[in-house]
Amino acid sequence: MAKKTRTRATTAGDNPRRPCPCGSGRRYKACHGAGDDVIVTRPFAGLAAECDLVAMREFLPSATAPLPLRDAGGRTVTLATVLPGASAALVRPDGEILLGMQVQTRSGDLSSDLARALTWGLAAEPGAALPVVGPGLAADPTRLQDVLDADAELDLTLHADFSWWSAEAEPSAEVSATLERANSAIVPTEPITADGVRAAYWVDTGTKAHLRWVRPEPEERLLAALARLHARGELGLGEDTRYAGAFRAHGLLVPVWDVDRDLHPKEWAGPAAAFAARLNAALGADAPLTDAERRARDALSGKQVTLR
Known part of the structure; x- marks a missing residue:
């Protein structure tokens, strides 16, 4: 496994000569501190769950896993391959936070995107959904490596369909139609x-x-x-x-x-x-x-x- 990424700095302007929190090995001022959307080629380096995260992002159709956070503040956080509407995150009525892996619009650092979606979920009201996470690290250099138990693997569950999308025992006709379309695209x-x-x-x-x-x-x-x-x-x-x-x-x-x-x-x-x-x-x-x-x-x- 690759060397663990350094913990994040407190602000974007704090010690620009330090190593960039993205793990590239370059100084912050020459990497994400330059203000450009730099591509992080190995966003999950240093995490025991790296291989599972890549699988969830790239080819698993319907899968979920509890996110092994160091401190979830008593909240339940679930990582998912795809969420309704390809949302980056959503909060269920009971307060459970779901984070989506397979979102079309992303910045150059998937690890940062997920951490920022998590931050949004912890502050969002039940029932809210986040369509997409914006690009760049300048506003907040927090990454998944900063909040996850680095030694924990994912306890993945593969589902035969997307019925877990709906918390309702009898979903509405609109929700049922959405589920039917999503289920038809699943590759066994x-x-x-x-x-x-x-x-x-x-x-x-x-x-x-x-x-x-x-x-x-x-x-x-x-x-x-x-x-x-x-x-x-x-x-x-x-x-x-x-x-x-x-x-x-x-x-x-x-x-x-x-x-x-x-x-x-x-x-x-x-x-x-x-x-x-x-x-x-x-x-x-x-x-x-x-x-x-x-x-x-x-x-x-x-x-x-x-x-x-």
Whole structure:
């Protein structure tokens, strides 16, 4: 896991020579202190929940998780993939705060956006909704790393639909129609649960089934380990599987495999655990890559795309 981000400073003008709270490693005055909307490529660095946060942002359809805050002031705060109207946050009538991950308009720092949406929720009246969080860190450099228990993972729940949107036992016709439209767009997704496996998900796109696995390692280190496995013919998850490539999202690499769509998602737990053991061994190797492994690394590099 990457080095933890420094805690925030009190004001934007306080010691502009200090490291920027976004974790870029640059001085504040040359980063967010310059007033520009700087892109933070790895917004959740330093958090044990980083991989789950990336999954919720990028490809989980309907999922929720209690947000492990250091101090919620007695309030219940729930992180969600998508909220009604693609809102950044909303407050239920009972005071529960919901924060949305998949919001179209964002600043260059997702961590800051979420922290600011949380601040809004703690002050908002029940029933209020926040459509979007504005750009920039200048007004408030608070980030998720400043308010979250950095060592806590997310206790994710994947839902088959969006019925959790409504707190009503019998929603109105308008709410029911909204739920029906949202439910029709859900791509079936299931978590892969096994020893040594975290943030891996089976996804059925309708024509193919994939296994997507968000990895916490730095890209070069992970790519070298995958290359070692590829050179030995150990990159697959078993019969009728194929390593399809990987995409980069928020500073992490997400390897993807094509898998047999006819098998139940739970049947991939064993193959995923076996692969995790092989990968951990490859990650621990410190010998230089062989010629065959370097060729494998080059081939794998050509199968990567950047989403964010």
